[in-house]
Amino acid sequence: MQLDLNLLAALDALLEEGSVAGAAARMHVTAPAMSRSLGRIRRTTGDQILVRTGRTMTPTPYAIAVREQVHELLHQVQGVLAPSRELDLATLERTFTLRWHDSLIALSGPALLAAVRGQAPGVRLRFIAESSIDTPELRRGEVDLEANANRPSAPDIRAENVGESRLVIVVRQGHPLTRIRTVTAEQYADAEHVTVSRRGNLSNALDDALARLGLTRRVVATAPTEAAALEFARGSDLLISVPEATTRSAVADLGLAVLPLPLELPSAPIYLSWHQRYDTDHAHAWLRGLARTALAM
Template sequence: MQMDLNLLTVLDALLEEGSVTGAADRLRLSAPAVSRSLGRIRRLTGDQILVRTGRTMTATPYALAVRADLHRLVQEAQGLLAPQRRLDLATLDRTFTLQFHDAVTTAIGPGLLKAVREQAPGVRLRFLAEAGTDTNDLRHGQVDIEVGATEPAAPEIRSQTLGEDRLMVAVPGDLPGERLTLARYAAADETRLTGIAADVLDAARLAEALRGSTTVLSGLGISGGSGRGVLTAGARAAVDAGARVIWLGAFGTGVTAQAAGGFTRNLLRTFMKSEMSDRVTACEVVIGAGGTVFHAGPLADTPLSAGRRTLTVEEAPRRFFPARVGRATVAAAMLDEAESGSHPGRTVIPVD
């Protein structure tokens, strides 16, 4: 029996997309052509492959069982047919699409762009924000590299651990007792620093959660899929609750854009897109209410600096790349401001 191996590529696309139309778009074929191929596949396998359930198509148990092996075979076949040549970075002309969390882009983006510019001047990097939900962009070739916090569920996607991040708890230096442990923190009922969990888009609930608080320290961030205006809504809700707000922003946005330099401004503008205006407006809301905004550079997991300082915007050093600053330093600087109130209505920069 002779078999048309092109049917494997069509079947792979059908199982990936879950529809004839989606597979046709992916393969750049007409929907009738893919539909005819599906009919041939059904006759060869004796299985329906995809069955209609309401408005969607669902893969049969047989299709689900062969899906992973099928995709691997198609990828291996494409690799065998791909031209084998030695990679020359100096002459490479290509655009790579990278999907990073904004913190990852800020931390490694400048160094990555510098290395690419020096070693592969014809290469262009296109940064995308991290998606709020799982996507098939890697499998479909729409994204070349994705850096996130979780391992991919699809077995055919290769992954490697690049590093680890730490979560930190900042507490006043005069907290009663000896060393703070997780058990002591969970059991404490008289600490002056209290964690609040509330929906920033529900101003009434946030105000209730902040009732009795004199100062609010916020490191509110967003991820892909959060929607527009989340930061501004959070800032307004915190301000309306009546507490003094100490807000963490990004160096290179708003009033620190000029101090950051043109390269950093363009990098942030390219990556943040519409998020940039949300960040700027949120900071303006806090400043307008007499709060303090800390514009930190790329964050690093380094020990608390003994020489840490808090600079005004005018004192900020001009650099091609913004200096990294330890998370511990930023947390300590915000706590210092909560205690002293030295910079009301101002934007300042924490440095190691």
């Protein structure tokens, strides 16, 4: 049997109004049209629903028994087809999963968590590490928000550029390059380097920029996270080249120095990405707004 949701609305109106005329006025249809709907409901349920007693109509025992259930079902359907435009943050209970680059978690995660806790104490955030391969969790709904330097190519994934940061060199305090007023491209290339790559790549756009100048550098190691790479730089003369914004909290804590990068490269972008299914999800939109602010700080 195929369910007609219009009959559910008509049944709710009939049970609430207790008459065909009243239900017709409520549904903005004619009385004959509502009578036809009542006939269809009777055939579908096998019950009279309303029976005439004198000048009024009285609900049957079955109608009385299902009245509240019908009203609740209609309310749920309306909620699905026309979701509420209001979001009650004080009572919102939801867990969001965020897959962010580790440096962005360290840099912007605390500000985002504080904002969420201040507005919606029932919301929980799950920050998870990036994978070494491209994974479909955004599409499957297992990840709510991604934040990294990669713009997704899938047509069903939304992406917004929420910030950018220029690349800088990070070295230990006392490194020989800290005694040079301006590091040249040749000096940069002559040093030994650690790259950050969750896939273990030994080359990146920096090597392409050096190649255009006829230069090459020696990469002696890769690290899956910036935190690990910074530790390598901290205890050696190795160089690490990373976005300036991601070094703010770590440099002072680890006793590292920041130097300008002697190459003409565009700033590293920061993309916030989500699946299109969440475009009109008000709680998700609220979180995106907070994340956008935190990442832009």
